[in-house]
Amino acid sequence: MIDYILFDMDNTLYPESSGLGPAMRDRMNAFTADFLKVSPERAQELRRKYLPVYGTTLRWLQQCHGLEAVHRFMDEVHPKNIHAYIGKNPGLRRMIEDLPVGVSVLTNSPPEHAERILSELGIEDLFDHVFDITFNDYNGKPYESCFTKVLSTVAMEAHQVLLVDDVPDYLIPFRDLGGQILLMDETGRHRDSGLPSIREILELPDYLMEHQLISFQR
Template sequence: MTGFPARGFDHVETWVFDLDNTLYPHHINLWQQVDVRIRDYVADFLKLPPEEAFLLQKDLYRRYGTTMRGLMTEHGLDAHDYLNYVHAIDHSPLQPDVALGTAIAQLPGRKLILTNGTREHANAVLKRLGIDPHFEDIFGIIEAEFEPKPSAATYQRFFARHAIEPSRAAMFEDLARNLEVPHRFGMTTVLVVPEANRAVERQPWELEGRDAAHVDHVTDNLAGFLAAIPLVPRKQP
């Protein structure tokens, strides 16, 4: 894939997962709801027509990691008001994913969520998928002090808060750019891409990077990928 040897999983003791478009497929109508609400918030906040608001939303997202961070930096946004609005969505399109739950449960070690969304949104997603019992904790945008991935400071806060040794951890993400810093810190990285032949609403740059040197593995089937990882039995303490 990249010409570099891919890191494996036999040493991994902490499994870190992004949330949206990673733990559930891109084509499920969930993040699209958030996307529309972000556009509407930007339009109302800056008094722009929807088309201009959408273009600005995506520009800020690309430059700052989240539209919210861009609005905070350039327009003095109240982040709490923004987050309450954009995450007020219908989570019912998500259904329990037994295969994913089984695959996550068999992973040896700790499992954590690292998301640019909120803890409340993450909890709602995990419960709808039926996989919430498998996760130790959620590190969201508030815990990150509103500084989103791919900022190195956010990963450092996450590692410190949960006493994680990055060289003994793996990161699963749907954006390749969010894997560059984890890989640099020593994590095994996995890029979760849209399922083949499924139409998805993404910006072209969001789908780039699967051949990057900081991407160790690529999959369009997270449950199947996890189930196929050859796991080394861990010694009991």
């Protein structure tokens, strides 16, 4: 059984197929290419290599390449016209409202982007906390200090908490701490990972019931 759910936001609370996640990935590749003076393809290779280590492109560029323009980075990689990609999702809202456990968001995105996304989806008022990248001084997932600070803030032990995220490299360190994990794998890209997974967020209640993680009083 679980007592709490931590939701990743991007590509978890809205699908990758919305195009918003891929648009941000392309923007990060373009920013990185420009900053490091390499091709966008090379930028993508480097990001893939270092993301599991540093958690975010921002942290990697700061620690390894001296990036100081944090606000310029945040501004350039997060689109403002998100309504072109996503919109109100009443089904998602009902699903979260019906969960009989506490819920928070844990995202490596900046607060402005998180606010924009959650309001656009119409779910901004449903969470105890929205833990964004500033919460642990830009050391987000997969830093252990991020997870332990979140757990102490929500007053839960890792084994009581399910983390739902589309990035295996964020989930595995949380599992290593004793947490429960669920991969959002829309395209089946990680089907060989052996991690428990669902393909879209509205499958969550059935998953929780099937695995006896939650009992719904209906």
